[in-house]
Amino acid sequence: MSSQNVVSPIPGVFYRKPAPDQDVYVKEGEAVKTGDVVGLVEVMKNFYEVKAEVDGVLKEFLVEDQTMLEAGQDIAVIE
């Protein structure tokens, strides 16, 4: 089975939830479709949605919620 990494196009802070008191977009082990939002990256008070680019199962997140990302950094693995 092939796997693909979800990559952040920009530097910023990664969030798994749409808002602090809400559930995460996707849990590890859940199915995702192309275009599904898996998290947000905040850069200079702007929020960008990070989306799945393939259909599959989100196997694991490679970064914690609310951590700093570099541009091009891997966020999660979809199988």
Next chain:
Amino acid sequence: MALFEKVLIANRGEIARRIIRTCDRIGIKTVAIYSDADAEAPFVKEATEAISIGGTLAKDSYLNIDKVITIAKERGVDAIHPGYGFLSENAKFVERCEEAGITFIGPDKETMEVMGSKLLSRNKMIEAGVPVVPGADGRLESLEEAKQVATKLGYPLMLKASAGGGGIGMKLVQNEEELVSAYETTKTQAKNFFSDDQIFLEKWIDEPRHIEVQIAADKRGNVIHLFERECSVQRRHQKVIEESPSPFLTDSLREQLLEAAVQGVKHIGYSNLGTMEFIFDKDGNFYFLEMNTRLQVEHPVTEEVTGLDLIEWQLRIAANEILPLAQEEIKFEGHAIESRLYAEDPKTYFPSPGKISKLVLPEGVGRFDFGIEEGTDVTPFYDPMVGKIIVHGADRNDAIAKKRKVLEQMEVEGITCNLPLLQRIMDAAAFTTGNYTTKFLDEFNK
């Protein structure tokens, strides 16, 4: 005797530097607080004392009330200046300052709370006889009620969050179908972003202009205005250019506007500096939008045309002095224009953090309120606004000519910034003729 011995600045960037400048001039010591990301920032070096607050994210640093208060107490400051953004409109923070026996440089907690609510402030202004945008005067209890109110007011309408701001929590609805689909999402958004799900309906204003009035009020009930600022050049509901006087206002319209602003502020018993924001329709009808209970980013425009130091006024008022000048002593001279330099793509507005490898600012003309210097980093954690370029001319044409010259001589390298857009605006016919609305930038920069 100095107004205060020592002031803590609960902010960063250009506004921290601006506050330090005035405090230095009038002999007040300053305490800067800085996050890990800002350790090398210019404002840290310029303050009398600089204390690390730790953290990088705003919520772990500049928004952390406990840490700010602890540092303020340890350093023995007698006042805190909140700048703009961050804790500047946080009533809980004002309360914590009061409890700690530290003067908050701004209005009292109660007034801040009232004016922070779009619904409460709207009702206060109706009481004061200040025109507000036609709409519902109370929150909507149900979708059914929303439909009834909407039919009575007539579409198009704006569905707004009472606690909203910065363009978040408002939705234009053209008909009942759109209202139905926007109702729940706007309510949910309001709850998520502002922890307050109250929403209401207002008439949509076509061809709007955004003009605001700077006011100053002391703790003895004296209220004056420091004229208006025209702020219709915006992207994503955030200002890019501000100028004073507004090219749209006639003398009689200006007089009505300024009078309404003072009347509203007197009614709520406000003290310190504040800004009354109004929306104008194309026929010159104006309506109160909201009040900003703090210093504005664009305050230098007012400083240039009046020759006053607004930070000094804030300090004096907070120290319980009476207003330094009476209304008839306020002078107004020439024309001032401010342009905001954003670390972002001039076309897509996509943010661009990075290291400033080169920064050239022309000398002898223009005022530069900048948070950055050559060699400093623009980090991804805070606002993309890195500096403001202000010019003062004999009249509007002179100010535009000066602004063109200043922008042409500027060089910023290492980040993508909106300097090319700022330059183009000064050549846009809609801007140079003064005939622009808040739609201008969206159309011009397509």
